[in-house]
Amino acid sequence: MSIEGSSPKSLFDKLWERHVVVEETAEAPAVLYIDLHLIHEVTSPQAFSVLEGRGVKVRRPDKTFGTLDHSTPTLPANDRGELPYATPEAKSQVERLIENCAEHGIELLNMGDPRRGIVHVIGPELGLTQPGKTIVCGDSHTSTHGAFGALAFGIGTTEVGHVLATQCVLQRKPKSMRVVFDGLLPEGVGAKDMALAMIAQIGADGGQGYAIEFAGEAVRALSMEARMTLCNMSIEAGARFGMIAPDETTFEWLHGRDYVPKGLAWNEALADWTDLRSEIGAHFDKEVHVDATKIRPMITYGVSPDAAAPVDALAPEPHSEAEKHAADYMKFNAGKPFHDVAVDRVFIGSCTNSRLSDLREAAAVMRGRKVKEGVVALIVPGSEAVKHAAEAEKLHEVFLAAGAEWREPGCSMCIAMNGDSGKPGELVVSTSNRNFIGRQGKGVRTVLASPATAAASAIEGHIADPRPYLFAKESA
């Protein structure tokens, strides 16, 4: 055994080694085996076309799983049962995935399926996502699944084709980074705030070329859903991979879910998963520390996710050309409190923040209050199951009573390709992941925030600190 072979391993090293089919060489990347391939309507049709063109079948339909989320409407079907697709193209894209899955024997969560939802919500929810798995999807937020101690990463459509045909991808082992959140979060601060604080610290390309492991006391203390929020945002720091070692929180959350091993197999899986952690002394190419005790509720003020600051701060003076350009677009007044910025629209949803705990957080702020007149608030649950669970707790009644809209599950205004979007010039406080120019509609100004901050902003009609609402025992 080589010295390297016996040196302490990181979680990432272990996940990588378990899935190498052919080692990488100077000439070629490793052939990496994929345990779970999630597909959706937007990034898969061209991959299926390539397969058809070459006369190749989907090799492992049993390891492939489809859902419909990006192009799907969030308004219900009409009396004739017709769904209000934004365009005929959106409808035909959905139909194409239905045909492709039927043709190749791939399980698909079709419209109307009570398990359907956003790809990064349903994978964990169904227990398809498990510690130790390699998981890919033609979607950059696939890092979400890393929250379970999986090696999960976004791929392009050509690679979707590679996985469909061979169940493998060609991939060089990236460098490793550990981001340690020291101490515990203050009250009223959550995973979204951690993610934005980290990205502000290391930059939108700070994680480029790295696989990130999130560690530290504050990460251990996070719920499973909060861990997904944190890993989801890895790509906004440029890292394709984000992961957290599985622990009791993970196992407890997964236990009993549809696709998770049962009985004796569960015990075997637990024994295996317990080993999935970084050993003491494991090597990381880079280590970053974030002081969790100092994190406040965060918002973004620019057009890149690293332009993030505490909600109770003042809008900063732009210096570089890029910052000036961003400030012009966002129309924030330097030196003025963010609280002065008026809000037109609020979106609570997306693979970052559309799970039950996110909706509970938003409802805690909105309960007994009204959305400010003139503000449109859209609440879009991440899946049918989340919608059902939220309705069982009557959260939808809280939102509807506040004057917010309660929609059907999907990606909705995060990517704004299903007809849900803002209008030019509008300011949207959004729980999604990207504040890029035009991301939520042409000319729309996006402010990223947690569900609590988004809900507080909906109530006040300007960017608002959620803490007074979260600390209040009873609504005013």
Next chain:
Amino acid sequence: MSFDPIKTLTSRTVVLSQENIDTDQIIPARFLTTTVKDGLGASAFYDWRYDEDGRPKNSSVFNGVDPETHKILVAGSNFGCGSSREHAPWALADFGFRAVISSDIADIFKSNAQKNGLLPVEVDEETHKKLLASPGAQVTIDLETCEVTFGDGEKGSFPIEAFARRCLLDGVDPLGHLINQMPAIEDYERQR
């Protein structure tokens, strides 16, 4: 293979000096409902090129750009960040670009570009600055020597992953390469 191999490329540049140009800029999401790869050049940088009414913007650097003579896009750092949409390199390639040069290109975009005959070139800061400062300059990218050469003879070198380079140079098909590994893949599955 749907693209011609690249050995050397001599062309004029189009310069977009902004940092963090994300794939939503390269092709807005509303164009992603397509189920084919073709014809996306018309949507490339759409909101940078056209106003609300679909008229070409006077301020767009793409105005007057002849795709026949301007095949190299030079951009600020962290080009191609954000969404994994392969529609971004499809759109740029369909527009007529054969190479993108920056100091730093986002991982997924880089990987996607390499698979579509769009050569991603990551140069050092000095070369990057010179390129950003000279829009329309004629430069040569040599993938055999991994060098960028300016009109004045000055050179900058760039690294590129060996397999991606071979795919672009020799037209090696990555899917074919993977399919050739099938015995190893089957062995792996048996041993699990």
